[in-house]
Amino acid sequence: MSTTGPTSQPPGGTAPPPSPAIERANRMSAANMVRSLAPLVLICLLIAGWVAFQQGPDARVRTVDPTSSVQLAAARASYPLPVPGDLPEGYRPTSVRTDAGAAGEGDPVTLAIGYLTPGGEYAGFAVSDDPRASALTDVLGDAEQEGSTDVDGEAWTRWTTARGETALSREADGATVVVTGSASDGELVEVAAAVEQVAP
Template sequence: MGVASDKPRILHNNRDMVWSLVPLVLFCVLIAGIASQCTFSPGGPTSGPIPSFDVDAALKYDAQDLPFPVRKPETPEGWTPNSGSRSIVSGDGGGDSSTVGFITEAGRYIQLTQSNAVETVLVPFVAGGPRTATGTEDVAGHSWIVYGGEGVEPIWVSDFGDVRLLVTGSASPEAFEQLTTAAADAPILAA
């Protein structure tokens, strides 16, 4: 009498595959738990601390290095600067851009981009694709063209001669008005 051999491969089914994967999945969960790379949060995600960002130093540096006037807006109390970047807006009519982002007192994100790129190139660059103007807002003596639409964050942009100012984010329309007013009234930093 001999020992029974494994059943022929043609007789393997989905249940055999599942039972083969169970030890592998348990091993992966064990390794992830040991490495502390996963957590269980039954109430859903929670917001963590806002990253700190020195907006003053970033804009002063940009003012010295970029070929257009850079403004440093005074944001409302309770707003926290959390990010900044510089980019090259490519394309015909492109240029340099300086972006700083804030978390409003209500916990929403809003950003200000300053650029010497033309509006028709800057808006799709920031939006990640083409947008259509949906209206205008008159704030602080300047006309701001609004690019909106269903399911997208609004973009407000205004031409200040040598520079275009663009505001976007998930913040409220009141926050947009506050930042556009602050940007329009902000002094130009020394180059």
């Protein structure tokens, strides 16, 4: 007695047609996926751009606290150290340098502080009792004197630097004070007007 087992094909020898769901899945391609994701990507880019616009370039500025460097320079300098004190709102210190850490008794001391101004420009302050200090020579070395500017009753020498920027300088207690940068003349005068002596 023989038996006939199940066959892999239905009667007639033809496979059933695929379901509509399978046909739709087969039609899904990489291009279709990209087209589907494009609106979402566009929305994300628009949101990121709006956030960056709201923050502005100033949000990425790194500020520093010059207090410790100022105190060190004031303690080591052989002259009463002048620095910008109470600056108007919007001035942010972004750099500070001093050689006071390596200065011995009687050695020259140089201090330089850089600021981002309210106008988004750079204003640099430097003071040194070393006429060869690069903080001074880099500014005044090839500068042309352009007369003087009155700052709160004090006469500051006005210069045009080799970079075409304005510089203001004055001598005080054997040291030279310089204010310069890409900032407007008004902002440079504001920095100069804020300069005051620091108690060691």
